[in-house]
Amino acid sequence: MDVIFGNLDLWGTAIKNTLIVFAGGGAIALILGIVVGAMRVSPVPIARGVGTAYVNIIRNTPLTLVFFFFVLGYPALGLPRLSSLVLGIIAIGIYTATYVAEVLRAGINTVPVGQAEAARAIGLPFGQVMSLVVLPQAFRSVVPPMMSVFIALLKNTTIAAGFSVSELAALRATINDSGDRPGSPMEVLLCVALVFVVLVLLLSALQHRLEKKWRIVR
Amino acid sequence: MRFKKAFATIGLMSVAALALSGCADGGPTDANGGGNSATVDMPWTVAENVTLEGSPTFDAMQKRDKVVIGVKEDQPNLGYYDNVTQERSGFDVDVARWIAASLGFKEDQIEYKAIASANREQAIVNGDVDYYVGTYSINDKRKKEIDFAGPYFVTGQGLLVKKGDQDYQSLDELEGKKVCSATGSTPIQNIKTNFPGIKTEEFDLYSACVDSLKNGQVDAVTTDQAILIGYAAQDPEKLMVTTGPLLTEEQYGIGLPKGDDALRSHINELLTDGGDIWKKIFEKDLGNSGITVDQPKVDAY
Numbered sequence A: 001m002d003v004i005f006g007n008l009d010l011w012g013t014a015i016k017n018t019l020i021v022f023a024g025g026g027a028i029a030l031i032l033g034i035v036v037g038a039m040r041v042s043p044v045p046i047a048r049g050v051g052t053a054y055v056n057i058i059r060n061t062p063l064t065l066v067f068f069f070f071v072l073g074y075p076a077l078g079l080p081r082l083s084s085l086v087l088g089i090i091a092i093g094i095y096t097a098t099y100v101a102e103v104l105r106a107g108i109n110t111v112p113v114g115q116a117e118a119a120r121a122i123g124l125p126f127g128q129v130m131s132l133v134v135l136p137q138a139f140r141s142v143v144p145p146m147m148s149v150f151i152a153l154l155k156n157t158t159i160a161a162g163f164s165v166s167e168l169a170a171l172r173a174t175i176n177d178s179g180d181r182p183g184s185p186m187e188v189l190l191c192v193a194l195v196f197v198v199l200v201l202l203l204s205a206l207q208h209r210l211e212k213k214w215r216i217v218r
Numbered sequence B: 001m002r003f004k005k006a007f008a009t010i011g012l013m014s015v016a017a018l019a020l021s022g023c024a025d026g027g028p029t030d031a032n033g034g035g036n037s038a039t040v041d042m043p044w045t046v047a048e049n050v051t052l053e054g055s056p057t058f059d060a061m062q063k064r065d066k067v068v069i070g071v072k073e074d075q076p077n078l079g080y081y082d083n084v085t086q087e088r089s090g091f092d093v094d095v096a097r098w099i100a101a102s103l104g105f106k107e108d109q110i111e112y113k114a115i116a117s118a119n120r121e122q123a124i125v126n127g128d129v130d131y132y133v134g135t136y137s138i139n140d141k142r143k144k145e146i147d148f149a150g151p152y153f154v155t156g157q158g159l160l161v162k163k164g165d166q167d168y169q170s171l172d173e174l175e176g177k178k179v180c181s182a183t184g185s186t187p188i189q190n191i192k193t194n195f196p197g198i199k200t201e202e203f204d205l206y207s208a209c210v211d212s213l214k215n216g217q218v219d220a221v222t223t224d225q226a227i228l229i230g231y232a233a234q235d236p237e238k239l240m241v242t243t244g245p246l247l248t249e250e251q252y253g254i255g256l257p258k259g260d261d262a263l264r265s266h267i268n269e270l271l272t273d274g275g276d277i278w279k280k281i282f283e284k285d286l287g288n289s290g291i292t293v294d295q296p297k298v299d300a301y
Helices: A008-041 A045-059 A063-076 A084-110 A113-121 A126-141 A143-162 A168-177 A185-213 B002-026 B036-040 B056-064 B091-102 B117-126 B186-194 B206-214 B225-234 B261-273 B275-289
Strands: B067-071 B079-082 B087-089 B110-114 B146-155 B157-162 B178-182 B199-203 B220-224 B239-241 B250-257
Touching: A008 A045, A008 A084, A008 A126, A008 A143, A008 A168, A045 A084, A063 A084, A063 A143, A063 B206, A084 A126, A084 A143, A113 A126, A126 A143, A143 A168, A143 A185, A168 A185, A168 B117, A168 B186, A185 B117, B056 B250, B056 B261, B067 B091, B067 B117, B079 B091, B087 B091, B091 B110, B091 B250, B091 B261, B091 B275, B117 B146, B117 B250, B146 B225, B146 B261, B157 B186, B157 B206, B157 B225, B178 B186, B178 B206, B186 B199, B186 B220, B199 B206, B206 B220, B206 B225, B206 B239, B220 B225, B225 B239, B250 B261, B261 B275
Parallel strands: B067 B110, B178 B199, B178 B220
Antiparallel strands: B079 B087, B146 B250, B157 B220, B157 B239
16 A cells, blocks of 8 residues: 555656546547548548558557657757657657547448438538538447547557656656655556556446447447 | 468568577577677686575576576666677676676676666566676665675766756756656656756666757756766767766665575675776776776675
């Protein structure tokens, strides 16, 4: 118990930073993912090409390398100085966006072609076909895989620890190296694992609720 | 049939890849590993017919006819592994070799394992390494899980800045600046608790901090001065260590499994009696780095 109550201040910042990276990365991933997903099914060949290239390049790069590029490579390019936390959020957001886009594309494929054709027939432009007719239906059918992507995102936040974001995974090093903080590395690791299990369970509960609420009767 | 063949090829390739990466991790374990040339000019001799009553670690070493030593490999002049020449060098590595020799192990009977700071205690507790020599500060919390022989070296927290930058004499002068060190390390915690006005950056490896310093992402790197001097020596055109007084005192010890008193007193005796050899190793590895340190007195607790 000492490992928790003796280091309450650290746990506070660590959980806060983990949630910040998760929320920030998630927001970027969702917005960018929707855009890229739409690009991949758009009628414009250039948009399709850009979308495909983006997904294939970023998705096939290990997350650590994406982090390396943003946190260590970006400043070397002489671009405006951003904090490591912001750079980390951008890195994880851009990486996860590819998965969101692909999950969404799978969802779009489940929407019957007639829906899009009917929307086009009444004169809606591509943007409205997507946002009013296709995407709402696509979202409903991809709740479980989308939530898996976000659970993976949550766990991927631990990689940010190596890149100057003092989140949960950085706790062990901090407590471990400090002469006067209680707790052995093993205890810290177990507690960190427990926090992640709780967070993932919360996400699973959210998934369950959304699935129930948005169920499509076919 | 064609599929079977393809799978067999893939299987073979992955086995080969595993074997290769295994070699890279463990360092030179075989006789032609490259470390041999180093033994020639070492100032010690390999002991013969060593006996050490009541040391389970030593018994294990003898049983497998090999000693497994935990080291660092990214700290020039202290614990460094050169990927090109495949040679390990540095003060810590030489101390580790000296101890191995005193236990009767030749260079080709040494297996090095690079272990990051955060995993050191666990590696010793698990028995992954027989002992650990790598900028390992002695403190009471660590003593609860493992034992320390030594100290064999004393240093303290210093500052590394870009060449031509201000020569900081204390941490107060860094108010509002950004300072980098290893994740969770003692120096960074010292700054966080005592100097809230200083911004901090933390990376797993010191080399990432040094890169950030070079590209202007941080204003200074802080950790034990011995480590910083190694980096400054690697790139003297761009980096320099400030001349200010050391901010703390760190005593480097040799990490040993808890309770192995026989091995601990053996190493302590070796350090106490081997003043000449210590001096020779120091001059060889750190002599031209500009720091002068006397061998610290062994604290045989």
